[in-house]
Amino acid sequence: MTDRARDLARLLAAAALEPALDGILLLDSSPAWFLAAADRYEELLRAAGGRAPRRVILGSRESEDDLWTRLAVRERPDGRRQLVPGPGHLVQGPDDPVIVLLVPDLTRLSFAARRAVAILLDAPVAHLQRHGADREWRPRVRCLAACPAAAIGQASRHLLERLPVRFAAGPGALGPDPVASVPMTAPPGATVAEAVRAATARAVPTVPGTIREQAVRGLPAVTPLRRALALLRLARGLARLEIPVPAGPGQLVAAEHVDEARRLLGLARAPAAEAGASGDSDPVSPPPGRATSGARRWQDLIDEFDARRAAGGEPGSGPGREAVGPPARDPAGTVAAYPGAALPGGTATLPGGPRDPYPEDRRWTVTAEFSYLTTQDQRVAGVFDLRGDPVGTRPATHLRDIAWTPTLIEAAKYQEARRRLRGGRAGPGLIVSPADLMSYQRIHGQRYLLVLVLDYTCLDRVNVAGVLASYLDWAAWRRAAVTVVEVGAAGPAGAGSPLRARSFAARNAHDAVASGALSEPRGGATPLAHGLDLARAALARNARGDRSAALDAWLVVVTDGLGNIPLAASRSGAVSYPLAGEGIADCLAVAAQLARLRSVHSVVIAPPRPPLPEMPARLAAALGAGLIRATPGERG
Amino acid sequence: MSDDSRFWILPYAHVVGQEQLKLALELSYLAPGIGGVLVSGQRGTAKSTAVRAFAMMMHGHLPVTLPINATDDRVVGGWHLDKLMRGEPEPQPGLLEEAGEHGVLYVDEVNLLDDHIVNIILDAASTGVLTVQRESRDEAIAVRFSLVGTMNPEEGPLRPQLLDRFGLMVAVEAETSPAARLAILENVLALDEARYGGQPGLLDAGYHADGELKQALSAARDRLYDVSVAGIKALCTEVCAAFEVPGHRGDPVVLLAARALAAREGSAAATADHVRAVAPLALRHRRPGAGPGGHVRWAPEDDATLARLTQPAPPAVTALPAVTALPPVTALPAPTALPAPEAPSAPEASAGA
Numbered sequence: 001m002t003d004r005a006r007d008l009a010r011l012l013a014a015a016a017l018e019p020a021l022d023g024i025l026l027l028d029s030s031p032a033w034f035l036a037a038a039d040r041y042e043e044l045l046r047a048a049g050g051r052a053p054r055r056v057i058l059g060s061r062e063s064e065d066d067l068w069t070r071l072a073v074r075e076r077p078d079g080r081r082q083l084v085p086g087p088g089h090l091v092q093g094p095d096d097p098v099i100v101l102l103v104p105d106l107t108r109l110s111f112a113a114r115r116a117v118a119i120l121l122d123a124p125v126a127h128l129q130r131h132g133a134d135r136e137w138r139p140r141v142r143c144l145a146a147c148p149a150a151a152i153g154q155a156s157r158h159l160l161e162r163l164p165v166r167f168a169a170g171p172g173a174l175g176p177d178p179v180a181s182v183p184m185t186a187p188p189g190a191t192v193a194e195a196v197r198a199a200t201a202r203a204v205p206t207v208p209g210t211i212r213e214q215a216v217r218g219l220p221a222v223t224p225l226r227r228a229l230a231l232l233r234l235a236r237g238l239a240r241l242e243i244p245v246p247a248g249p250g251q252l253v254a255a256e257h258v259d260e261a262r263r264l265l266g267l268a269r270a271p272a273a274e275a276g277a278s279g280d281s282d283p284v285s286p287p288p289g290r291a292t293s294g295a296r297r298w299q300d301l302i303d304e305f306d307a308r309r310a311a312g313g314e315p316g317s318g319p320g321r322e323a324v325g326p327p328a329r330d331p332a333g334t335v336a337a338y339p340g341a342a343l344p345g346g347t348a349t350l351p352g353g354p355r356d357p358y359p360e361d362r363r364w365t366v367t368a369e370f371s372y373l374t375t376q377d378q379r380v381a382g383v384f385d386l387r388g389d390p391v392g393t394r395p396a397t398h399l400r401d402i403a404w405t406p407t408l409i410e411a412a413k414y415q416e417a418r419r420r421l422r423g424g425r426a427g428p429g430l431i432v433s434p435a436d437l438m439s440y441q442r443i444h445g446q447r448y449l450l451v452l453v454l455d456y457t458c459l460d461r462v463n464v465a466g467v468l469a470s471y472l473d474w475a476a477w478r479r480a481a482v483t484v485v486e487v488g489a490a491g492p493a494g495a496g497s498p499l500r501a502r503s504f505a506a507r508n509a510h511d512a513v514a515s516g517a518l519s520e521p522r523g524g525a526t527p528l529a530h531g532l533d534l535a536r537a538a539l540a541r542n543a544r545g546d547r548s549a550a551l552d553a554w555l556v557v558v559t560d561g562l563g564n565i566p567l568a569a570s571r572s573g574a575v576s577y578p579l580a581g582e583g584i585a586d587c588l589a590v591a592a593q594l595a596r597l598r599s600v601h602s603v604v605i606a607p608p609r610p611p612l613p614e615m616p617a618r619l620a621a622a623l624g625a626g627l628i629r630a631t632p633g634e635r636g
Numbered sequence: 637m638s639d640d641s642r643f644w645i646l647p648y649a650h651v652v653g654q655e656q657l658k659l660a661l662e663l664s665y666l667a668p669g670i671g672g673v674l675v676s677g678q679r680g681t682a683k684s685t686a687v688r689a690f691a692m693m694m695h696g697h698l699p700v701t702l703p704i705n706a707t708d709d710r711v712v713g714g715w716h717l718d719k720l721m722r723g724e725p726e727p728q729p730g731l732l733e734e735a736g737e738h739g740v741l742y743v744d745e746v747n748l749l750d751d752h753i754v755n756i757i758l759d760a761a762s763t764g765v766l767t768v769q770r771e772s773r774d775e776a777i778a779v780r781f782s783l784v785g786t787m788n789p790e791e792g793p794l795r796p797q798l799l800d801r802f803g804l805m806v807a808v809e810a811e812t813s814p815a816a817r818l819a820i821l822e823n824v825l826a827l828d829e830a831r832y833g834g835q836p837g838l839l840d841a842g843y844h845a846d847g848e849l850k851q852a853l854s855a856a857r858d859r860l861y862d863v864s865v866a867g868i869k870a871l872c873t874e875v876c877a878a879f880e881v882p883g884h885r886g887d888p889v890v891l892l893a894a895r896a897l898a899a900r901e902g903s904a905a906a907t908a909d910h911v912r913a914v915a916p917l918a919l920r921h922r923r924p925g926a927g928p929g930g931h932v933r934w935a936p937e938d939d940a941t942l943a944r945l946t947q948p949a950p951p952a953v954t955a956l957p958a959v960t961a962l963p964p965v966t967a968l969p970a971p972t973a974l975p976a977p978e979a980p981s982a983p984e985a986s987a988g989a
Contacts, residue, residue, distance in 0.1 A: 018828075018832075019831075019832050020828050020831075020832070040808070068705065082721065084721070085717055086719070112705070115704060115748070118745070119703065119704070119705075123645055124645055124688070125643045125645075125688070125698060125701075126642045127703040127707040129702065129707070129711070129731060130705065130706060130707045130709035130710060131705055131707055131709065131710075131717070132709060132710070132714060132715070132716065132717035132728065134710065134728070135708075136698070136701075138643055138644070157679075158679065158788065158791060161679045162679065203833060203834075204829050204833030204834075204835075205833055206829065207825050209818075209822070212818055212821045212822060212825070213735075213814075213818060215821070216814055216817050216818055216821065217814070219810045221813075221814070221817075223681050224679065224680045224810070225810070225817060225820055225821070225824075226679075226680050228817070228821060229821060229824055229825075231824075232821065232825060233828070236825075236828075302813070387960050391750050392707070392708070392750055392753075393707070393754060405940075407901045410652070412721050413720045413721060413771075414716070414720070415714060415721060415723065416720075416722060417722030417723060418724070441752065470885075489847060557876075601971055
């Protein structure tokens, strides 16, 4: 058993004892490892709650009706069968077990599933108001999700906030038995589940004020409080696990538990001076037998576990128990498993390298189109389209996209009346009328367009991330298609003539950023006129006004306006010297064409001190665009 | 229908900070004609917590809540399905009708609502009549309710038509002071211990404080129309004109909110100070150029303008005797000015297209 598997077992055990710690995200876990962790988590929840939780797997296909409504067949007294609508998988009654939501890939959740997670996690109350159902209940839900750290930008920030407990697995860090027994203060040979079961008999430890203060001090002021709460709740779960039996009321969480919780999450420790101060000034006496160092204490427990096993208390020998290997040790054999835990940036050093438990804070990303929880608006009657997620239903006007659950519910309402009308002529089946048919209302396809013209010969003088963020976020929120036009990029060999700009279409803003745009090295020539012409071609479809056109488009040009390559040279691939400002004249001419396009909003973003200050303004005037002076970039 | 009466909502008294949010909720309760409150802020800023805690304190139950995935039959009303299937048609009131009975409709994450549901709400809220013409029903039901909505502007803006239905708007931000953050942690952990640790007494002090505040607010509501507004009518129109508020909806909201604040403080008349305190809440989302969905700028110069308009303060008024005055809101924190965007409001400018 690896150290990370052992750490995960601790984390899941502590989380199982903390009902409010309901969102756990595993970073970079393999599918097999995730499912094994899910099995163990359910086992621990059963140990903590006394009954098996109900598993619900959320993926990319679930609809609202799948999750919240269910049709059941009921036998009537007269022997006939009847379809009865009822609450779906996610609705709980007071006697129902805890639900475990398993999300194998957070970036691939369906629209309805994303909403469901947002509704149920960290919520004191949930409401169901669908298809006649009127329910209000207290959710008792846990969520175990997985996501590649590199793809975190594709996940909903809303959901990420609700998954504050993070655990970085690291590729290949786990063996065939990913989660196995962990020594706590349980008897020799006890499994984690048995330790959790024993811990439920103890009172919930109190978190002293000094510990709360230490936790707040150790996190930046802008850290969401859910994360600070997750840290303290995890520490409280750890404390409850290891309080010796018998334990009376008044047990307290100690600094060591917070340190251990930090380490499990991958957070840096609190600043040394403050940690020391809290240790000195904390009036709370540690529980009996507590060591002075949290990391040291856990190592002690591991040592003790090994000693017990060597003495014959083999935890893997009993039914349902898994074999465990020796814990990893550093060469000295005396220090914590991860001795260099703290990095200045707030991450911890793990065997697989530095891990950031909250990578969404550090990446410059745009929210992916499929991570928003809003639907696209319905203001335009588009062409009939079966694509897109269902967001509602309406009486059907065709037979191509029937919503069967609402249809059957609609039909079920009138069965009695219809049977009476038909007398004895009605058969045993459901009587469906054309008036019952319901079809889906679906999210429309892309109706917005963002065109970025990036002049790489000046891009490093512009704070690109800052000036483009709002446009990319707009594109992400609108699910806009994005066309990127690159002007003056050096590009790899064979990338094309430097006299030409190049463009590519991205499905969305996230793909545009992920494609590597904005990071090309600068080239020598500036075929800005050609770049604007490519932008014009991309926008021309929008201006045709046909039904496939975008509703709204933005053209964002980042340039100093010094386009030195004439349009003809870009098209022919050959330049005729000397040049006498034809490139700039062509830029202004193409800009004037762009200004005539309908439904296009334009803006020119110029570096702070352009070589010819009037050029960006002239270009903006020709485009009919706004002009923005960007903040300095790398080269100012 | 509730299957568990114990939702473990934090006592209102334990909601740390967010004074503007609390003020807006209380004013909306004191003067329902204000038209409700929109609370806009990032995740984890106690928006929903404060709204639910306030409803529990004042009414003893959660507000009528419209979830984001509600179907239109539950919004407008339909039939009790189980009875209908037994051949016993019995109308089932929709959420708008229930909200009309309770006076408040709460929409958590209001900007995530599907557009066709928003349209239904707008129709009922603007006309005061809920028209049900579906499933063999044909009724017109008078409904009057205030909208209370919470939203995270990161998830997208609110349609201007819906934004305009909210009387007051609060832009909340996360508490960053260590003392406030510590207090929040303390309260939430205490709620945990009360809920899961079998120590419900930990929250008793908060519930007791809630009871006292409820009594005081109820008394203030009873005396709302005893408060004179004669001295501020012209000022309210002047303020709205100075901030270029289109239409006429802003004027009465400012006046009513100032009157509610005066009643809350036990004053006999609403003054310029009251107008100054409530104007940002009533006007920030109505100003021209205000972006939809909470990206609304209220800069320090707006405070300066407001201070100039509301000076000099009218003569001091005598407090009504024999009423319990709530703590005066004398030092409201200055509304936080959003930083000027580096780019023109591209998303906002086109959002309404």
